[in-house]
Amino acid sequence: MADAITVPQVQPVQPALRFLRIIPGVLLLAAVGYAGKLLEQNVGAYAKAHHWTFPNIEYVLWAIILGLVISNTVGVPEIFRTGVATYEFWLKAGIVLLGSRFLLGDILKLGGVSLLLVAMEIAGAIAFMTFLGRVFHLKPKLTSLLAVGSAVCGVSAIIATKGAIEADDEDSSFSIAAILALGALALFTFPVIGHFLHLSDRAYGLWAGLAVDNTAEATAAGALYSDAAAKLAVLVKSTRNAMIGFVVLGYAIYWASQGQAKSVGNKAAFLWQKFPKFVLGFLLISVLATYHFFNKEQVGALANLSRWAFLLTFAGVGLRTNFGDMRKQGLRPFVVGAIGEVVIAGFTLALVYGAGKIFGW
């Protein structure tokens, strides 16, 4: 899908028309997601009834696979694309609603640990990706985009940094393609590695939140392991997302000092502009749940609403991933990204093991 790897352009469109344009794509997301849910329920039962050995495949994976098959065979027709692009909206709404399942004390406890791990991950990832970019003679701004994409939060971070450091469209397309392709790979490899290493839900959730770049893929990678792992992956990934403003500001100041980008005026306003507001929504819902604004049944209802929102997100992850388009972006940024991601995955796994030893998990 070409629009998945190019920087979105804002077109002036009437709000009512814009709303109508998203309907077909949202219906496609719902249909693919629901088909995934039906497949989870029925394929396992059918295999069991016929005494077949068949792995229990979760709706998350079915929805992603169905989306990938559509996107990479018949393609996503133009009429659906605007609506399919709303998967990021559903992801963020789902994360806010998921906040109802966290008590504030848990967030402060886990958030404190994850903040420390996130800081180490960001520093390690930026240093290593910068080193790799130099070794492979990538353009400096392309290296910056790849570093910020793998260190913080994937596509969103790349788009934010592109504007701040005045990078080329081509560089951001390369970086986004590499990060998306590697995120798709992580969906299939992380759960396998987690099971192979017998990681606990907590260790795996921490690892997925630290190492998988895009929020949608990190949520899906967590959900593929367990519900508890998904919750923790979302919390850790949200902590990473909250760092986006600081990292982008750092790069903006660096490139301005090199005379290759505009200097940043009001730094506080810059940080607020880049701060992901859904993290605040997540925290606020958690505060309300902690102080019993919702009863038990209502928390259950909000958790299910969050699941439905994630269902649309997972369908969107598959539908917007087109390997043909990614291949057109060239091999070198992908190779740099792949080497970087493997090293970052190993580094963050070591961090999780270390934290487990220190905190006695």
Next chain:
Amino acid sequence: MSAEVEAGKTGRRRKLSLDTWAVLVAFLLALLVRAGVFKHIPW
């Protein structure tokens, strides 16, 4: 982020970001659940 507050090309009207919309919709749903409009959400 893709979710910046942007001035429209044709006017000075400020648009809400994607993040803000997601938060508003999530809170609206949460309030509807709290008010008992949605009593049970099946999964």
